[in-house]
Amino acid sequence: MRVLGIESSCDETAAAVVSDDGVLSDVVWSQEVHAAYGGVVPELAARAHLERIVPVVRAALAAADVDRPDAVAVTAGPGLVGALLVGMSFARAAAVGWGVPVVAVNHLEGHLLSPLLERPAPPFPYLSLVVSGGHTTLYRVDGVGRYATLHETLDDAAGEAYDKVARMLDLGYPGGPEVDRLAALGDPLAVPLPRPLPAAGGWSFSGLKTAVRAVVRAGANRPEDVCAGFQAAVIDCLLARVNQEVDRTGIEHVAIAGGVAANRGLRARLAALPIATYAPPPGRCTDNAAMIGLTGLVRLNAGLESASFEARPSWEVH
Amino acid sequence: MRRDLEDKEATEALGRTIGAALDPGHCVLLVGDLGAGKTTLARGVARALGVTGVVPSPTFALVIEHAGRVPLLHADLYRLESDAPIDDLGLDRDDAIVLIEWPERNLGALPADHLVVALTDAGTGRQAILSATGPRHAALLAALSR
Numbered sequence: 001m002r003v004l005g006i007e008s009s010c011d012e013t014a015a016a017v018v019s020d021d022g023v024l025s026d027v028v029w030s031q032e033v034h035a036a037y038g039g040v041v042p043e044l045a046a047r048a049h050l051e052r053i054v055p056v057v058r059a060a061l062a063a064a065d066v067d068r069p070d071a072v073a074v075t076a077g078p079g080l081v082g083a084l085l086v087g088m089s090f091a092r093a094a095a096v097g098w099g100v101p102v103v104a105v106n107h108l109e110g111h112l113l114s115p116l117l118e119r120p121a122p123p124f125p126y127l128s129l130v131v132s133g134g135h136t137t138l139y140r141v142d143g144v145g146r147y148a149t150l151h152e153t154l155d156d157a158a159g160e161a162y163d164k165v166a167r168m169l170d171l172g173y174p175g176g177p178e179v180d181r182l183a184a185l186g187d188p189l190a191v192p193l194p195r196p197l198p199a200a201g202g203w204s205f206s207g208l209k210t211a212v213r214a215v216v217r218a219g220a221n222r223p224e225d226v227c228a229g230f231q232a233a234v235i236d237c238l239l240a241r242v243n244q245e246v247d248r249t250g251i252e253h254v255a256i257a258g259g260v261a262a263n264r265g266l267r268a269r270l271a272a273l274p275i276a277t278y279a280p281p282p283g284r285c286t287d288n289a290a291m292i293g294l295t296g297l298v299r300l301n302a303g304l305e306s307a308s309f310e311a312r313p314s315w316e317v318h
Numbered sequence: 319m320r321r322d323l324e325d326k327e328a329t330e331a332l333g334r335t336i337g338a339a340l341d342p343g344h345c346v347l348l349v350g351d352l353g354a355g356k357t358t359l360a361r362g363v364a365r366a367l368g369v370t371g372v373v374p375s376p377t378f379a380l381v382i383e384h385a386g387r388v389p390l391l392h393a394d395l396y397r398l399e400s401d402a403p404i405d406d407l408g409l410d411r412d413d414a415i416v417l418i419e420w421p422e423r424n425l426g427a428l429p430a431d432h433l434v435v436a437l438t439d440a441g442t443g444r445q446a447i448l449s450a451t452g453p454r455h456a457a458l459l460a461a462l463s464r
Binding site: 041042078080132133134135152153154155156157159160164167168202206207209210212213313314 | 326351352353354355357358361372373374375377378379380381382383397398407
């Protein structure tokens with residue numbers, strides 16, 4: 001079976017063809033229109049998806065040498081509703097035209113399962129840390145459609161904290177990669193910052209953000225050292241929960257996904273853990289359609305009932 | 319109206335006090351710098367409305383709806399361009415309480431009748447300054463000041 005995956009939940013327009021043998025094509029077009037605004041502008045995102053979706057899908061089908069896929073899988077949430085509707089309308093119309101089924105896919109489930117696109121792939125059960133601008137959640141993945149949330153952020157997502165620290169330092173948008181780059185040049189011990197871990201579980205990054213703000217206002221430290229201190233604190237917090245759950249569950253296979261999983265500091269620290277770790281290549285950490293096609297494929301293969309075909313701005317995985 | 323906020327707990331407690339006084343159609347604008355305590359105060363409002371789950375920052379999602387005794391729409395305009403059209407955020411709801419962080423990015427498009435909670439950190443400790451525009455929220459502010 002060959003599944004066309006379509007992703008348009010935020011500011012990437014993406015299409016991919018995934019088969020039981022692997023990824024046949026994977027096309028991502030990143031919208032650059034938002035950089036000037038310091039953030040994603042929902043209406044501009046929807047317009048840009050509308051402009052790019054046909055060429056992106058055509059390119060994915062051509063690269064896979066597929067005229068008509070056996071099914072279409074599309075992100076139905078969580079995301080910006082106007083952006084989601086572009087991909088969903090296109091997917092449904094194309095599926096009707098081809099006479100094939102269309103499956104609504106949860107973007108977070110796509111991230112959770114994305115390590116299965118790589119070789120070696122983690123065996124079930126594995127732990128999956130999804131870290132992005134909107135989410136910071138540690139899941140236990142027991143199988144397709146069988147997920148449990150172990151920890152989640154109580155306030156800011158890790159990626160959001162990166163973007164806000166970048167803004168405090170005037171590093172531009174998106175700021176995460178720039179903080180990561182500067183952090184590599186700084187001394188993580190020069191700026192001591194708190195490692196807040198809520199007693200009841202999960203993460204809380206808002207206090208860390210406030211602490212960074214105080215440091216930046218004081219103006220006594222180099223931006224490289226502020227970034228290094230901040231990054232070390234975030235990674236310590238993330239890995240503290242990972243280590244805690246490895247010990248508690250005995251599961252020694254840990255994958256990361258989501259935009260912050262492309263962070264070099266996090267990848268290096270994860271790889272140094274004495275367990276089996278899985279970090280997809282950076283292009284498969286950020287938003288992509290291969291993970292959406294894969295999720296559609298494995299759900300269809302597992303005979304799982306698909307969700308109703310409606311756009312869901314917030315849609316958690318349970 | 320002015321309140322000193324000695325710590326995070328005091329910020330959340332003020333949120334609970336405000337939340338307990340809110341009814342459907344009320345609109346609260348939360349103003350303050352990064353890390354000033356806006357999401358903490360919002361969590362207090364949510365708790366007073368009976369929301370039991372996690373109340374995360376809505377920066378990425380733009381709007382998160384919580385099911386309390388009254389629906390609570392928790393919005394954040396941080397990522398938006400100034401004066402970006404916000405009609406499609408669905409904030410125009412009579413049946414819900416609307417709480418908006420970073421409203422200064424789009425003041426022109428927001429309801430004229432609202433309560434403003436400004437969180438400041440003057441170096442000597444945090445303060446909240448409450449003000450209201452419009453008759454309905456002036457009455458709310460008067461009730462909160464009692």
